[in-house]
Amino acid sequence: MRVGSGNAGGGPGFLLLDPVHLQAGAAALALSGGRRAGDDDAGGGRANAHHDPMDRFAGERTGQYRPRAARRIPRHIPDDRFDELFAQLGSNRDRALVAFWVSTGARASELLGATAADADPGQQLVTVIRKGTRQLQQLPASPDAFVWLRLYQAQVRELVPAGRDQPLWWTLRRPLRALTYDAARLMFTRASAALGANWSLHDLRHSAAYRMARDPGMPLTDVQWVLGHAHLSTTQQYLTPLTEDVIASVLAFHDRQREPGPGTAPLAAGYRAESLKNLFGEDAL
Helix, strand or coil: CEEEEECCCCCEEEEECCHHHHHHCCCCCCCCCCCCCCCCHHHCCCCCCCCCCCCCCCCCCCCCCCCCCCCCCCCCCCHHHHHHHHHCCCCHHHHHHHHHHHHHCCCHHHHHCCEHHHEECCCCEEEEECCCCCCEEEEECCHHHHHHHHHHHHHHCCCCCCCCCCECCECCCCCCCECCHHHHHHHHHHHHHCCCCCCCHHHHHHHHHHHHHCCCCCCHHHHHHHHCCCCHHHHHHHHCCCHHHHHHHHHHHHHHHHCCCCCCCCCCCCCCHHHHHHHHCHHHC
16 A cells, blocks of 8 residues: 655655554555665664664663763862861851851751751750751751850840841841851852852862761761761762872872881991992982
8 A cells, every 4th residue: 555745855755554564553654765875773873763663672771872971079178278268257157157067067058047046055066957858957066166156146146136046147237137048158259269269168068078988987877867868879979089188198108118117127237338328319228
């Protein structure tokens, strides 16, 4: 059975309905002009472009043309650079915020949503609402963070409303309002730009995770709990060695190799010290 119609090239075109294909519930469409040059599986065309519906598909790897996403290593702030960054902060509020972020590993929005009742200096804990689960969780913080928080609260005691449900963080400009994420981000961006860097608030969370994960005395499951990760594999990415740390470790290894061991035998008699220094250097003796 043939049904004719004009094609784009001006020649006749036919829709061939094979009885065998009709019985199988499929129809094969073929243009009278034939295949284009290079339009087949081996010539760079679409995979299975001319597959016969009566044949089975060959076993192929799923997503063989799908590019793999690059695995990004979380960026953190080196300890020496963090000290310089902390020195750029201009108020006790900013110092308290950064100290809490880098010691608790909380997200920026989680800490900014805390109220006055959420900070517990006696237990050295701060309560936040987790971003994913929306559940309350207490996070341990460093003593320095609570010292800066106490100094900040002493400055704004008579300026902000009192109450356990009042925001913990306020703007510096009057009229005082609850500190928002955008205002905190601009504060941190200015301090980072003063050092010629482009760190973000989330890099403080990465820095806290790296510090805790690389501490041999802290189990990785505890780090997972602090960060609020649902899967341990997400926390394991912070075990990836950093380039600067690896270089420092290898250089320290080479320095240890140059040091003579406790059981090093003395040099044999009969050799002049000047000759040994010329041959092996000053550290040979």
